[in-house]
Amino acid sequence: MQNQSFVTEFLLLGLSQNPKVHKIIFIAFLFVYIATFGGNMIIVVTIINSHALLGSPMYFFLAFLSFLDACISSVITPKITVDLLYERRTISFDGCMAQVFAVHFFTGVEVIILITMAYDRYVAICKPLLYSSIMNRRLCAILVGIAWTGGFLHSIIQIIFILYLPFCGPNVIDHFLCDLFPLLKLACTDTHIFVILVFANSGSICIIIFSLLLVSYGVILFSLRAHSSEGRHKALSTCGSHITVVVLFFVPCILIYARPASAFFSEKNVFLFATILTPLLNPMIYTFRNKEMKNAIRKMWKRLILDYGLS
Numbered sequence: 001m002q003n004q005s006f007v008t009e010f011l012l013l014g015l016s017q018n019p020k021v022h023k024i025i026f027i028a029f030l031f032v033y034i035a036t037f038g039g040n041m042i043i044v045v046t047i048i049n050s051h052a053l054l055g056s057p058m059y060f061f062l063a064f065l066s067f068l069d070a071c072i073s074s075v076i077t078p079k080i081t082v083d084l085l086y087e088r089r090t091i092s093f094d095g096c097m098a099q100v101f102a103v104h105f106f107t108g109v110e111v112i113i114l115i116t117m118a119y120d121r122y123v124a125i126c127k128p129l130l131y132s133s134i135m136n137r138r139l140c141a142i143l144v145g146i147a148w149t150g151g152f153l154h155s156i157i158q159i160i161f162i163l164y165l166p167f168c169g170p171n172v173i174d175h176f177l178c179d180l181f182p183l184l185k186l187a188c189t190d191t192h193i194f195v196i197l198v199f200a201n202s203g204s205i206c207i208i209i210f211s212l213l214l215v216s217y218g219v220i221l222f223s224l225r226a227h228s229s230e231g232r233h234k235a236l237s238t239c240g241s242h243i244t245v246v247v248l249f250f251v252p253c254i255l256i257y258a259r260p261a262s263a264f265f266s267e268k269n270v271f272l273f274a275t276i277l278t279p280l281l282n283p284m285i286y287t288f289r290n291k292e293m294k295n296a297i298r299k300m301w302k303r304l305i306l307d308y309g310l311s
Contacts, residue, residue: 006167006168006169007093007167007168007169007171007186008092008093009090009091009092009093009171010090010091010092010093010096010171010172010173010178010186011088011089011090011171011172011173012083012089012090012091012173012175012176012177013089013172013173013174013175013176014080014083014084014089014176015080015176015268015272019087022084022085023084025084026081026084026085029077029080029081029084029276030081032077032276032277032280033073033074033077033078033081033276035280036069036070036073036077036276036279036280036283037070037073037074039280039283039284040066040067040069040070040073040279040282040283041066041067041070042283042297043062043063043066043283043286043287043293044063044066044067044070045300046293046296046297046300047059047060047062047063047296048063049300050296050299050300052292052296053292053293053296057120057135057140058117058120058121058124058238059292059293060140061113061116061117061120061140062117062286064113064144064147065110065113065114065117065245065282066282066283066286068106068109068110068113069110069278069279069282069283070279071102071106072103072106072107072110072275072279073275073276073279073280075099075102075103075106076099076103076177076275076276077275077276079091079099079177080176080177080276083176091178093167095178096178096183097159097162097163097178099177099178100155100158100159100162100178100179100180100183101155101156101158101159102155103177103179103275104151104154104155104158104202105151105152105154105155106151107151107253108150108151108152108153108154108155109147109148109150109151110151110249111150111151111205111209111249112143112146112147112150112151113144113147114209114213114242114245114246114249115209115212115213116143116147117242118213118216118217118220118242118246119216120135121217121220121235121238121239121242122216122219122220123135125220125223125224125227125235125239126219126220126223154201157201158180158198158201158202161180161194161197161198161201162180162183164194165183165184165187165189165191165194166187166188166189167183167186167187167188168188169188170186170188171186172186173186175267175268175271176268176271176272177271177275179271180198180202180257181195181198181256181267184198198257199257199258202253202257202258203254203257203258204258206250206253206254206257206258207254207258209250210246210250210251210253210254213246213250214243214246217239217242217243217246220235220239221236221239224236237289237290238290240289241285241286241289241290244285245282245285245286248278248281248282249274249278252270252271252273252274252278253274255270256270256271256274
């Protein structure tokens with residue numbers, strides 16, 4: 001598809017124009033990326049190596065969520081971190097399109113996985129006797145397939161939006177990455193209809209799904225009245241972690257996409273939190289209050305140390 005664009009690259013203004021703070025931010029981002037990627041991959045490897053955890057749909061989806069967080073962080077953080085070393089930060093037109101596609105692809109998949117995790121908790125708490133028959137391996141595989149397909153369709157729609165836009169001159173993006181609203185500001189055409197389409201494809205979806213997830217967790221928590229105090233405590237701990245992750249994911253999404261294109265002055269800060277800090281916080285949220293995960297991580301490390309010592 002040809003979009004009549006004369007722009008071959010974009011200039012990213014980044015987070016700060018002050019070169020004195022770039023080295024400090026570089027070290028901070030490098031540490032955050034290593035911690036994010038390492039933390040999420042530890043969860044993935046731990047669950048894969050634990051037959052007890054991998055056999056549980058909840059932990060299967062948790063491993064998938066951690067993998068997605070590692071992917072989202074890898075798409076964004078390394079580029080931002082390396083750019084801090086250069087005075088002129090650029091990205092090619094094709095690279096910009098690839099970044100938009102990848103970010104929306106992985107976040108689109110994550111939205112569906114968060115919905116799936118809420119459904120998994122609903123079945124486990126509200127229909128415990130039917131849990132193993134409902135949440136079987138076939139259904140889990142189907143849900144993962146739906147997540148990949150949904151993320152792909154969502155990101156393709158975003159790319160089609162952009163490829164229809166003519167970029168005929170201005171190429172300075174006041175941001176640290178390529179995304180829809182920053183690119184809409186550079187287009188040499190009236191973008192009002194595109195702003196509406198972005199809201200319909202991203203903003204409204206974020207609002208609707210976030211509302212449905214909050215209602216579903218409300219139903220789950222309401223049903224806990226019939227459980228024992230020990231069962232309530234365990235369910236509340238699990239659901240509390242899920243609700244925290246849902247809020248951390250969807251509130252920034254709503255602030256970024258469910259508003260007029262020029263009405264929000266802290267878009268960079270919200271994007272920073274959503275794409276860099278949230279993937280770092282998710283593994284902490286899921287492991288700190290989860291005894292099964294902590295025990296599985298300890299066993300894995302002990303096994304690795306013993307295997308290394310014996311070799």
